[in-house]
Amino acid sequence: MRIAPLVLSAGIFSLGMAAFPLYASQVSELDNKIQTKQAEFDAYVNGLEQIRSSIKQDKDELERLIKLNDTLEDKRKSALLDMDKQYERLVADPSLDISASIEAYQYALQAQSLNKTKVKAQKTLLATNQDKLANSKMTQFSMLNEIENLKERYNFARVERIKREFSQGGKMEVSQSIACGEDVTFKQCAEQGNDLAKKTASQMLTNKLFQNVTEQALVAKHRDTAAAGIKIVSEKVLDSGFSGQGDYSVKMLVEMQGRLPQAQACRLLSLDYRYCGVNGETADMGDFEEVEFSSLKNEPGMYTLTVRSDQYNDEVYINGKSYGASRVDAMLPPGEYKITVKKPGFHPYNTSIKLSGARTVRAELSRLVVNLKPGQRFADRHSDGTASPAMVAIAGGRYKVGDLQGRGLGNEQAPNDVNIPTTFAIGQKEVTVAEFEKFVKETGYQTSAEKGRGCAVYDSGAPEYNADLSWRKPGFEQSKKSPVVCVTKDDAVAYSKWLSRNTGYQYRLPTESEWEVSARAGSRTDYWWGNNIGAGNANCGWCGSRWSNNSTSPTGSFKANKFGLHDTVGNVWEITEGSPAVVRGGSWNFAPSLARASSRLEISSSFASNYIGFRVVREQ
Numbered sequence: 001m002r003i004a005p006l007v008l009s010a011g012i013f014s015l016g017m018a019a020f021p022l023y024a025s026q027v028s029e030l031d032n033k034i035q036t037k038q039a040e041f042d043a044y045v046n047g048l049e050q051i052r053s054s055i056k057q058d059k060d061e062l063e064r065l066i067k068l069n070d071t072l073e074d075k076r077k078s079a080l081l082d083m084d085k086q087y088e089r090l091v092a093d094p095s096l097d098i099s100a101s102i103e104a105y106q107y108a109l110q111a112q113s114l115n116k117t118k119v120k121a122q123k124t125l126l127a128t129n130q131d132k133l134a135n136s137k138m139t140q141f142s143m144l145n146e147i148e149n150l151k152e153r154y155n156f157a158r159v160e161r162i163k164r165e166f167s168q169g170g171k172m173e174v175s176q177s178i179a180c181g182e183d184v185t186f187k188q189c190a191e192q193g194n195d196l197a198k199k200t201a202s203q204m205l206t207n208k209l210f211q212n213v214t215e216q217a218l219v220a221k222h223r224d225t226a227a228a229g230i231k232i233v234s235e236k237v238l239d240s241g242f243s244g245q246g247d248y249s250v251k252m253l254v255e256m257q258g259r260l261p262q263a264q265a266c267r268l269l270s271l272d273y274r275y276c277g278v279n280g281e282t283a284d285m286g287d288f289e290e291v292e293f294s295s296l297k298n299e300p301g302m303y304t305l306t307v308r309s310d311q312y313n314d315e316v317y318i319n320g321k322s323y324g325a326s327r328v329d330a331m332l333p334p335g336e337y338k339i340t341v342k343k344p345g346f347h348p349y350n351t352s353i354k355l356s357g358a359r360t361v362r363a364e365l366s367r368l369v370v371n372l373k374p375g376q377r378f379a380d381r382h383s384d385g386t387a388s389p390a391m392v393a394i395a396g397g398r399y400k401v402g403d404l405q406g407r408g409l410g411n412e413q414a415p416n417d418v419n420i421p422t423t424f425a426i427g428q429k430e431v432t433v434a435e436f437e438k439f440v441k442e443t444g445y446q447t448s449a450e451k452g453r454g455c456a457v458y459d460s461g462a463p464e465y466n467a468d469l470s471w472r473k474p475g476f477e478q479s480k481k482s483p484v485v486c487v488t489k490d491d492a493v494a495y496s497k498w499l500s501r502n503t504g505y506q507y508r509l510p511t512e513s514e515w516e517v518s519a520r521a522g523s524r525t526d527y528w529w530g531n532n533i534g535a536g537n538a539n540c541g542w543c544g545s546r547w548s549n550n551s552t553s554p555t556g557s558f559k560a561n562k563f564g565l566h567d568t569v570g571n572v573w574e575i576t577e578g579s580p581a582v583v584r585g586g587s588w589n590f591a592p593s594l595a596r597a598s599s600r601l602e603i604s605s606s607f608a609s610n611y612i613g614f615r616v617v618r619e620q
Contacts, residue, residue: 023161024214030154034147041143044136051133058126065119072112079105155275158215159265165213166228166260172201173238177249178385186242193248194237195322199315200384201254202230202324203442209258211444219268220444224312224501226267229259230324259329303355305330307339309363312501313383314343326363341365344381345504367504372423372620377564380503380618382438388503389435391425391618392564394518401516403598404524405531412598418513426510426518427615429555429566430483430574431495436471437480439495442502447471448488449608455486456609458589463609474610476551483552483572483613489581489605492614499616506619509577512600514617515584519568519597521561526596527569528561533592540570540586540595552588552613570595572613580605587611 083105086098176197178189209228213219233255240250260268262276269275307316307328316328317340323330326341334356341349341363349363374395379387398419403412439445447470449455454467457475469475471486478485487495492509499507510518525531527538535544539553547553556566573583573590581603586595589611594601603612 023157023164026157027154027161027214030150030157034150034154037143037147037150041147044143048133048136051129051136055126055129055133058122058129062119062122062126065115065122069112069115069119072108072115076105076108076112079108155269155271158269159262159271159275162213162215162219162265162269163260163262166209166258166265168209168212169205169233169255169257171253171255172204173251173253174198174201175249175251176200177247179247186248189242189248190240190250191320193240193250194235194252196385197250197252198232198235198254198322199324201252202232202256202322203313203384205230205256205258206325207442207444215269216444218270222268222270223443226264228264229261229327229329231257231259231328231330232322232324233257256324261327261329264327302331302333304358305332305337305353305355306358306360307341307363308360309341309343309349309365311341311343311346311365311504314341314346314363314365315383316341339363343504344383344502372425374423375564376425377428378425380505382502386438388499389431389616390428392428393423393425394420394514394563396420396422396424399513399517399520400524401513401520401598405526407526407593407596407598411594411600412596413600418517420513420517422620424514424620425618426514426565427617428560428564430572430613430615431492432480432555433471433478433482433484434480436484436487436495439498443498445491445494445498447486447491447608448606449486452606454608456607458609458611463607469610474552476610478552479554481554481556483555483567485552485572485610485613486608487575487613488608489575489603491608492575495614496616507616508619509575509614510617512576512578512582512584515574515576516597518563518565519561519585521563521565521568523562523597526598528597533569533595538567538570538595539588541589541591543570543592543595547588549589552611568597572611573601575612575614581607583612 079101083098083101086096086101090096090098174197176193178193178196206228210216210219210223235255236253238251238253240248240252242248263273265271266273266276305318305328307318307323307326307330309316309326312325314325316323316326318328318330318332319338320340332355336352336354338350338352339361343365346365346367349365351361351363353359353361372393374393376393377390378393379390382388396419398417400415401413401418402415404415406415449470453465455469455471455474456463456465457469466475469486471484474485489509496507496509519528521528523529527533529537533540533543536558537543538558539545539547541549545553545558547557552571553567555571558566558569560566561568568585570586570590570592571588572585573587574585576582576584583601583603584599586592586599593599
């Protein structure tokens with residue numbers, strides 16, 4: 001079956017949104033209160049620090065006065081001893097003047113008495129400040145408790161807000177065309193087209209909900225482990241029919257409703273499950289049968305059928321009707337139901353149940369085993385039926401890599417043998433702007449360049465960053481078929497992970513060995529066609545193409561190597577797996593000598609430039 005491009009005219013209208021502004025304002029109001037109280041608390045804590053500082057000074061002063069008292073006591077005793085001796089002399093000589101000794105003793109006695117008074121006063125002051133600190137600590141604790149209470153209310157309000165943000169729904173008009181093979185009946189073709197239209201609408205609403213949620217950055221981190229459920233409320237075929245070529249087209253009005261179960265709200269917000277009224281151990285198991293959510297209360301004669309699976313971005317069918325991706329919570333009357341869970345790259349899960357009460361079905365999908373054959377060319381399918389990047393299978397085995405011609409430019413590895421343990425598939429072309437754009441549209445992803453200092457350009461012999469440049473605008477004209485540039489290794493890894501989730505197969509960046517083996521295509525020369533770059537064979541600096549030194553060229557503009565790979569020489573340096581980050585293959589603005597099969601360039605994993613892109617590898 002060939003799936004034609006999807007044409008959508010969609011309008012999502014809010015449903016049940018009256019309470020949403022209330023919770024949004026509550027979250028904002030509570031956040032402001034927390035900030036205000038926190039500022040007051042911080043100021044109060046600073047005041048406590050002043051009291052603590054005063055207490056320390058009081059203690060130091062008391063310690064000094066106590067030590068001084070010992071000194072003054074010694075002086076008093078010494079003055080008393082001297083005065084006693086003078087009295088003994090006075091007995092023998094009544095004319096002797098001992099007034100100085102008497103005054104010295106009186107002075108020492110007064111000094112000691114005055115110091116004792118100061119010690120007593122200092123002890124009183126210290127006790128007063130210590131009491132003040134104790135009382136202030138109680139006030140501090142009360143203020144802290146108030147802040148924590150506000151935070152509790154704040155988190156509960158966040159849960160309610162995100163539930164309502166995910167409870168939006170509406171009607172979407174979808175136009176879908178597919179071309180079915182000869183082995184498919186008209187009825188089956190129509191059913192497949194209708195199901196695909198509903199699935200696409202469901203996925204678009206899901207993406208819309210994730211993109212519009214208030215705490216988007218946080219929620220995006222947990223999207224893989226917690227998903228919103230989309231319920232198809234109704235669908236109405238507005239127009240459908242077959243063309244003379246067997247193409248089936250349908251225009252359908254799909255009404256949908258989003259729903260986010262309590263535990264999923266906490267998972268998305270990285271909150272303890274208690275904020276969602278769910279036991280933590282139960283939530284971790286993934287079964288919530290014993291928890292009664294207000295939005296899922298059974299109507300008379302209706303029961304909740306919950307379907308979960310161990311895969312992201314799957315599709316759940318109940319009696320042949322699509323309910324979107326799991327987790328699904330369907331309100332159904334008692335009876336027998338056939339449940340099917342599908343995902344590209346996996347065997348469908350099928351089971352039948354008899355529903356007589358709340359029930360949870362956990363589906364475990366097993367991966368389809370596809371043995372790649374060397375030379376095989378294929379393209380996996382995204383979950384929406386569109387093709388992923390075209391791939392070619394490369395046989396495992398021992399290969400020669402490195403500076404096989406002994407050029408000795410210093411940026412290559414020495415000649416050596418590498419062992420590729422198993423067959424793998426590598427992109428026939430570099431990942432294009434169109435392919436990367438699909439990833440960005442579906443996930444809301446922002447590249448490092450867009451969030452940071454921009455993209456580097458090679459100018460005056462060195463890369464210089466330009467904050468205005470990104471993969472959308474790299475500094476030269478590009479088409480949808482051009483290789484995506486201005487991406488970092490992290491961006492390339494993020495794309496590979498998304499591609500893995502979307503197709504059901506494991507995608508990643510190629511290792512250096514995998515890349516060079518694929519680029520050489522069995523050759524031992526500098527370039528797959530020989531040791532001379534020639535003219536018009538590739539897009540590199542001074543290589544004789546109309547793009548050389550100007551810009552990237554659309555992928556596939558030059559002849560493929562013997563393995564069927566395009567642009568392994570020039571166009572863009574390609575990011576490989578490993579640490580440190582290494583790029584291979586040369587680019588449109590680098591010399592031909594740096595586009596040889598053995599050339600390698602180490603970069604920072606956070607480096608983005610308009611001459612670096614990537615291609616992907618798919619494992620068995």
